[in-house]
Amino acid sequence: MTQPGIYGRRIGEPLNLKDAPSLITRSLRSAELAVVETRDDNPVPGLCGALPSEDAYLVSLKLRDYPDCECWERGRCVIKTDVRGGATYLYDLKRDPRYVIDKPFHSLFFYLPRSALEDIAKQSGAPRIGELAYEPGIGHHDSVVRHLGTALLDALHRPSEVNQLFLDHTMLALTAHVAQTYGGLRRNTELARGGLAPWQMKRACERLESDLGGSLSLQQIAAEFDLSVSHFSRAFRISTGLPPHQWLLHQRVKSAKQLLTIRDLPLSEIAISAGFANQSHFTRVFSSVVGVSPGAWRRDKHGATERET
Known part of the structure; x- marks a missing residue:
């Protein structure tokens, strides 16, 4: 708690x-x-x-x-x-x-x-x-x-x-x-039309990938582009199709897949290296995104490699 x-x-x-x-x-x-x-x-x-x-x-x-x-x-x-x-x-x-x-x-x-x-x-x-x-x-x-x-x-x-x-x-x-x-708020639709500029998109993704644990706040990242948090979040989603936290989650899974190809690397170490809190957190998120557990994905990956050789 x-x-x-x-x-x-x-x-x-x-x-x-x-x-x-x-x-x-x-x-x-x-x-x-x-x-x-x-x-x-x-x-x-x-x-x-x-x-x-x-x-x-x-x-x-x-x-x-x-x-x-x-x-x-x-x-x-x-x-x-x-x-x-x-x-x-x-x-x-x-x-x-x-x-x-x-x-x-x-x-x-x-x-x-x-x-x-x-x-x-x-x-x-x-x-x-x-x-x-x-x-x-x-x-x-x-x-x-x-x-x-x-x-x-x-x-x-x-x-x-x-x-x-x-x-x-x-x-x-x-x-x-x-x-x-x-409160009767009515958004100005003009603000929601465009995504981030290519240079902003590249820099934002680099900042997010540099901290897979997700300790950076939206406010810190948005401030680098002199944008409000809500403007940055909307523009990022328009550019990538995902809000920043979900985009980061997929990057964690991508990083974990690369580490899973190392046969003897423990799942607990992969979890921490890929930005997850612990192995249980890693297993739950990976299974939800990929459809199988990290262990099953690794076994299937190594089995496919062995069959190819």
């Missing part, structure tokens, strides 16, 4: 949680973004504590039903309703959102400061976003949040396997989706 960290504590402590795993990124120039998992199968009953009052939102993906939930804002109960697992709920941290804890809960919280939404609007060439449209306690069937939340839940459970590009990309996508779906 990840350590709670600053956002794990800020969101977890009001819910009486000692362990609220979190992942944090700065994929936009002026804002930290975070995802926090909160779970308690045997909670202490009572009104939860106060979350930090700031110009930011929490977007929450509920991972289990929470029937008859009593929701509070600004010191009073505003609604009592059934919260459904799989639904998305929004909270404005300026309104002192709370709820009565009286049954087990399990949720993901995405921390999105106002500055992140303003950056998305600026990078998209769109007007400033006002308040997000939501009603306390009213859920949304949001397949995008559900999909991104599932991917990040896996990352929270295996933090050693998370590369920075994946985290940056996913949180950037989540922020842009929230801005469009709940």
Whole structure:
């Protein structure tokens, strides 16, 4: 598990949680973004504590039903309703959102400061976003949040396997989706038409390949071309057909295949050399991309070579 960290504590402590795993990124120039998992199968009953009052939102993906939930804002109960697992709920941290804890809960919280939404609007060439449209306690069937939340839940459970590009990309996508779906953002389509120039493409790929472990952030790479993160990500995908983190994953697999041709090189060493966290991570990703395990691929490759000779 990840350590709670600053956002794990800020969101977890009001819910009486000692362990609220979190992942944090700065994929936009002026804002930290975070995802926090909160779970308690045997909670202490009572009104939860106060979350930090700031110009930011929490977007929450509920991972289990929470029937008859009593929701509070600004010191009073505003609604009592059934919260459904799989639904998305929004909270404005300026309104002192709370709820009565009286049954087990399990949720993901995405921390999105106002500055992140303003950056998305600026990078998209769109007007400033006002308040997000939501009603306390009213859920949304949001397949995008559900999909991104599932991917990040896996990352929270295996933090050693998370590369920075994946985290940056996913949180950037989540922020842009929230801005469009709940903030009325309308992208300037002119910005999304072109890919990177050939020299930019070559340099970007070289930078990514130089760090197969994925510790470089999207912000670091985009800054080399004086581009915003969202502009760089869109242009890179147009040029290659893949977002940066997926392109890097395929380069890892390509590097691993080259190393697998060395007969006696252990899979554990290949895993680390190709940028994977460990052998288990290597086997899972390689099998997903190639369709067979690294060991099976190696046996087939060497068997083919022996037949040819």
